Amino acid sequence: MKVGFIGLGIMGKPMARHLINGGHTVYLFSRSGVTQDMIDAGGKSCTNAKDVAHNADVIITMVPDTPDVEKVLFGRDGVAAGLSTDHGTGKIVVDMSSISPIETKQFAARINKMQCEYIDAPVSGGEVGAKNAALTIMCGGSEAAFAKVMPLFDLLGKNITLVGGVGSGQTCKVANQIIVALTIEAVGEALLFASKAGADPARVRQALMGGFANSRILEVHGERMVKRTFTPGFRIELHQKDLNLALSGARALGISLPNTATAQELFNSCVAHGGAAWDHSAMVRALEMMANHEVAKAA
Amino acid sequence: MKVGFIGLGIMGKPMARHLINGGHTVYLFSRSGVTQDMIDAGGKSCTNAKDVAHNADVIITMVPDTPDVEKVLFGRDGVAAGLSTDHGTGKIVVDMSSISPIETKQFAARINKMQCEYIDAPVSGGEVGAKNAALTIMCGGSEAAFAKVMPLFDLLGKNITLVGGVGSGQTCKVANQIIVALTIEAVGEALLFASKAGADPARVRQALMGGFANSRILEVHGERMVKRTFTPGFRIELHQKDLNLALSGARALGISLPNTATAQELFNSCVAHGGAAWDHSAMVRALEMMANHEVAKAA
Numbered sequence: 001m002k003v004g005f006i007g008l009g010i011m012g013k014p015m016a017r018h019l020i021n022g023g024h025t026v027y028l029f030s031r032s033g034v035t036q037d038m039i040d041a042g043g044k045s046c047t048n049a050k051d052v053a054h055n056a057d058v059i060i061t062m063v064p065d066t067p068d069v070e071k072v073l074f075g076r077d078g079v080a081a082g083l084s085t086d087h088g089t090g091k092i093v094v095d096m097s098s099i100s101p102i103e104t105k106q107f108a109a110r111i112n113k114m115q116c117e118y119i120d121a122p123v124s125g126g127e128v129g130a131k132n133a134a135l136t137i138m139c140g141g142s143e144a145a146f147a148k149v150m151p152l153f154d155l156l157g158k159n160i161t162l163v164g165g166v167g168s169g170q171t172c173k174v175a176n177q178i179i180v181a182l183t184i185e186a187v188g189e190a191l192l193f194a195s196k197a198g199a200d201p202a203r204v205r206q207a208l209m210g211g212f213a214n215s216r217i218l219e220v221h222g223e224r225m226v227k228r229t230f231t232p233g234f235r236i237e238l239h240q241k242d243l244n245l246a247l248s249g250a251r252a253l254g255i256s257l258p259n260t261a262t263a264q265e266l267f268n269s270c271v272a273h274g275g276a277a278w279d280h281s282a283m284v285r286a287l288e289m290m291a292n293h294e295v296a297k298a299a
Numbered sequence: 300m301k302v303g304f305i306g307l308g309i310m311g312k313p314m315a316r317h318l319i320n321g322g323h324t325v326y327l328f329s330r331s332g333v334t335q336d337m338i339d340a341g342g343k344s345c346t347n348a349k350d351v352a353h354n355a356d357v358i359i360t361m362v363p364d365t366p367d368v369e370k371v372l373f374g375r376d377g378v379a380a381g382l383s384t385d386h387g388t389g390k391i392v393v394d395m396s397s398i399s400p401i402e403t404k405q406f407a408a409r410i411n412k413m414q415c416e417y418i419d420a421p422v423s424g425g426e427v428g429a430k431n432a433a434l435t436i437m438c439g440g441s442e443a444a445f446a447k448v449m450p451l452f453d454l455l456g457k458n459i460t461l462v463g464g465v466g467s468g469q470t471c472k473v474a475n476q477i478i479v480a481l482t483i484e485a486v487g488e489a490l491l492f493a494s495k496a497g498a499d500p501a502r503v504r505q506a507l508m509g510g511f512a513n514s515r516i517l518e519v520h521g522e523r524m525v526k527r528t529f530t531p532g533f534r535i536e537l538h539q540k541d542l543n544l545a546l547s548g549a550r551a552l553g554i555s556l557p558n559t560a561t562a563q564e565l566f567n568s569c570v571a572h573g574g575a576a577w578d579h580s581a582m583v584r585a586l587e588m589m590a591n592h593e594v595a596k597a598a
Binding site for chain 1: 424467470489490499505513517519558559562589
C-alpha cells in the first residue's frame with residue numbers, strides 16, 4: 001500500500017518504521033525534517049504534507065495537538081492541498097494524534113467534502129507501545145474505511161477497536177484519559193489516607209489488589225507512589241493536554257466533570273512545583289503537599 | 300474452639316453459621332434476638348454480650364457502625380464486663396465491623412489493658428461473599444493473635460491479609476472504599492462524556508477494558524451504568540457511611556481528600572432523589588442530573 005506518514009516524533013518514528021518493515025511504500029514528512037535513518041530504512045522523504053497526500057493513498061498524521069492537525073491538514077502545502085491537486089477521490093486520512101473529538105468531526109466533514117474518507121485513530125500505550133507495535137488503537141469512522149486501513153493498524157497495535165462513527169475514537173481516548181487520571185487520584189487519596197493513619201501503604205496496596213478496588217493503575221502507579229519512581233512513563237504535561245480536551249469538551253457539550261477538574265488542578269500544582277515532566281502518577285505529590293505528608297513516610 | 304459471635308444481621312448470620320458448620324462451639328448474641336434456625340444449627344444463645352465474652356475464647360463482633368461497637372464492647376453487660384468477670388486473660392476480641400480506624404485504636408488499647416488481644420478485621424464482599432465464605436478480610440493486630448484466629452477466618456473468607464498493627468485493617472477497608480467510590484465516579488464521568496459526545500458508551504467501555512483504564516469497577520459497574528441495573532449490590536447509604544469514615548478520618552489526621560469529598564456529595568445528591576438503597580454504581584445518576592443527560596441515551 002502507498003502510505004503517507006506525517007509527524008515523526010517519539011511515537012511517529014517507530015510507527016512509520018513498522019509500516020516500512022511491513023512492506024509498504026511509506027512517504028514521510030516531519031516539520032523537523034526526515035532523518036537519514038528513516039530514508040536508509042526505505043522511507044521516501046517528502047518536502048511537505050501536500051506532497052505526501054499527493055503520493056499516498058492512506059495518509060496518517062501523528063502530531064501533538066488539535067492546532068497541529070488543523071495546520072497539517074488544511075494549512076499551506078497541507079494534506080488537503082495534496083488531495084485536491086491529485087483528484088484524490090477515495091483516499092483515506094487517518095489521524096492518530098490525540099486531539100479534540102469535536103474539532104475532529106469538523107476536520108472529517110471538510111475531508112469528506114473532497115470525496116475522501118477520514119478516520120480518527122488515537123492510541124494509548126506510549127513510546128513503549130509504539131516501539132513494540134503493541135498500541136491500543138481507538139477508531140472512529142466508517143466500517144468500509146476501517147477495513148481498508150486495518151492491515152496498517154495490525155502492524156502498529158494489538159487492541160484495535162472501531163468504536164463508532166467519526167470522532168468516536170477521540171472521544172474514547174478522552175474517556176480513557178479521564179479514567180486513568182481519576183484512578184491515579186483515587187489511589188493517591190487512598191494510599192495517603194492509609195499512610196497518614198499509620199498503615200504500611202505497600203501492604204495496603206497488596207491487600208487491595210486482591211479485591212474489588214483492584215486496577216492496572218493500583219498495580220502499576222500504586223507501586224510508583226510507594227517506591228517513589230516518578231520518572232516517566234507518561235509526562236504530566238501530556239496528561240494535562242488530555243484533561244484539557246475533556247474539560248473544554250465538557251463545557252462545549254454542557255456537562256460537568258467535577259473530579260476531572262480537580263485532577264487537572266492537582267496536575268497544575270505539580271507543574272507549579274517543576275513537575276511538568278514527572279510521571280503522571282506523581283499527581284499524588286499534589287495531595288501530599290496539601291497534607292504535608294508523604295505516602296512513603298509511614299513505610 | 301469456643302467462639303463468640305455478636306451481631307447476626309445480613310452479614311453476621313451466614314458468617315456465624317460457617318463457624319458452627321466448621322465444628323466450633325459458637326455463643327451467639329444479637330440485639331434483635333437469636334433466631335431459632337441458628338439454635339437448631341447448633342449455636343448457643345446468650346442473653347447479652349457479657350455472657351458471650353464469659354463463655355468464649357475468641358469474641359467476634361459484626362455490627363453496623365463505630366458507636367455500635369463501642370456499646371457492645373464497653374456498654375452495660377458488654378464484652379468488657381464479660382472479660383473482666385471471667386479473668387479473661389488471653390482472650391481475643393475480633394471486630395469484623397467496618398468502623399473508624401482511629402477509634403479502633405482506642406478500643407484496642409482498652410481491651411489490651413484487660414490482658415486481652417484485639418484484632419480489627421473488616422471485610423469486603425458483601426452478603427454474597429458472606430454466604431459463600433468468600434470474603435476479603437483485612438486485618439490489623441499482632442501476628443500471634445492473627446495466627447490464633449486464622450482457622451476461623453479461613454472458614455469465612457478467601458483473601459485474608461494481616462495489613463499491620465491494630466487499626467490497619469480498618470484503615471485498609473477505608474482505603475478500599477475510597478478507591479471503589481472514586482473509580483465508580485471516574486467511570487461515570489468518562490461514560491457520560493462519551494455518551495454526550497455521541498459515542499456508544501457500551502463500545503467505549505469495551506474498548507477501554509483492553510487497556511490501561513481497565514478495572515473491576517469498569518467491568519462490573521460500567522456495565523451497570525450502560526444497562527441501568529441499579530438494584531444492589533452495595534447500597535449507597537452504606538458507602539456513604541464508609542466515605543464518612545474517610546472524610547472524618549482525614550479531618551482528624553489533617554489531610555485533604557478532595558475527590559472523596561465530591562463523591563460523597565454525589566452520593567448525597569442520589570439520596571436526595573430517593574436513592575439511599577440504589578446500588579453505589581448509581582452515583583453516575585448524580586452526574587447525569589447535573590448534565591441533564593443519561594449515559595444510556597446515546598446507545
